[in-house]
Amino acid sequence: MTSRETIPIGTRKSALAIAQTVQVQSALEKANPTRTFPLLRMSTTGDNFQGQPLSSIGTTAVFTRELETALENKECDLLVHSLKDVPTQIKPGFVIGAMLKREEPNDVMVMRPGEFKALKDFGEGDVVGTSSVRRASQIRRLCPGVQVMDVRGNLNTRLAKLDAADSPYTCLLLAAAGLLRLNFDERITATLPPSAMLHAVGQGSIGVECRADDTEILELIKPLDHLPTRLRCEAERSVMRILEGGCSVPIGVWTEFVHSSGIEPTEAESVGRLRLKALVASLDGTEIVETEAVADVNGSVELAVELGRTVANQLLAKGADRILAKVVRDRDTTLVPTGTGEEKTIKGWAV
Numbered sequence: 001m002t003s004r005e006t007i008p009i010g011t012r013k014s015a016l017a018i019a020q021t022v023q024v025q026s027a028l029e030k031a032n033p034t035r036t037f038p039l040l041r042m043s044t045t046g047d048n049f050q051g052q053p054l055s056s057i058g059t060t061a062v063f064t065r066e067l068e069t070a071l072e073n074k075e076c077d078l079l080v081h082s083l084k085d086v087p088t089q090i091k092p093g094f095v096i097g098a099m100l101k102r103e104e105p106n107d108v109m110v111m112r113p114g115e116f117k118a119l120k121d122f123g124e125g126d127v128v129g130t131s132s133v134r135r136a137s138q139i140r141r142l143c144p145g146v147q148v149m150d151v152r153g154n155l156n157t158r159l160a161k162l163d164a165a166d167s168p169y170t171c172l173l174l175a176a177a178g179l180l181r182l183n184f185d186e187r188i189t190a191t192l193p194p195s196a197m198l199h200a201v202g203q204g205s206i207g208v209e210c211r212a213d214d215t216e217i218l219e220l221i222k223p224l225d226h227l228p229t230r231l232r233c234e235a236e237r238s239v240m241r242i243l244e245g246g247c248s249v250p251i252g253v254w255t256e257f258v259h260s261s262g263i264e265p266t267e268a269e270s271v272g273r274l275r276l277k278a279l280v281a282s283l284d285g286t287e288i289v290e291t292e293a294v295a296d297v298n299g300s301v302e303l304a305v306e307l308g309r310t311v312a313n314q315l316l317a318k319g320a321d322r323i324l325a326k327v328v329r330d331r332d333t334t335l336v337p338t339g340t341g342e343e344k345t346i347k348g349w350a351v
Helices: 015-031 065-072 133-142 155-163 176-181 215-224 227-243 301-317 320-329
Strands: 009-012 039-042 078-082 094-099 107-110 127-129 147-149 171-175 206-211 251-257 273-281 288-296 332-335 344-347
Touching: 009 015, 009 065, 015 039, 015 078, 015 155, 015 176, 015 206, 015 215, 039 065, 065 078, 065 094, 065 206, 094 215, 094 227, 107 176, 127 155, 133 147, 133 251, 133 273, 133 288, 155 171, 171 176, 206 215, 227 251, 227 273, 227 301, 273 301, 273 320, 288 301, 288 320, 301 320
Parallel strands: 009 039, 009 078, 127 147, 127 171
Antiparallel strands: 078 206, 094 206, 107 171, 251 273, 273 288, 332 344
């Protein structure tokens, strides 16, 4: 089979999506100097409905559906995603062929430049901006009395809404990875540790998707795959797959490799003993079930997936199914739209 000289990469048009895709493009160009990797920029359903909460336009694949159509039609040969946007049930005929080394997975608090307030001091009168039910439910538990207000748009848009003179927000809750990849490090006011907030499944990870039968592309992207990241993310995705969670269900996770002696493992050891924490929360944060488990995965994706199943089943045994059923029934939740002071009903948020 003749090797392809030009290999188009499909991506969303947002600044963050392009930054992540360029990271993949640069790595491939460096390893394959005789080939070219042009970008095919596309808008997805999630991009086209910025004014609507994601679950009102579909609970899964809102940021991947159009990209996968292009991949299926061979308009491109691989796709670059924020892994947290990728459904845990991959469309038949496709595969996540590589997961790049993970960026910081935590959520962070962002305030206006020069302002600071400790999270423990948040309460009545403070307005937290987020489009995520996962963050909203956890912040409500952590800081009773805060008001949570929906905020969507790309990263620049959200920051502009926070910085505006008439902004209602005390702070925004955002993923650290997006800020770091777009060089907005200085905007991070505080990082939220897992003791305060568990992050989204796959958060901080870049996934490279291709056709499952495209052996040439699978071999091409294989060197990009980072085994410790894949093990962590496969365990996390297994939890969500078992719980059937989508973009409007508050599921939080945390994974880390641990050394048997309790000390921080080296990079070489970061494929052995894996700890996975997870929670399921009600929309208002008043009901939360949590659990964790540790397993010797020893570099095995199958064992990482099994760890995820174990944690998911422990959550179900603690009543996660009851909470999730209520979340689905009560998907309509009352939020305050930006700058109006009036209430409206919104059908769910993103993770």
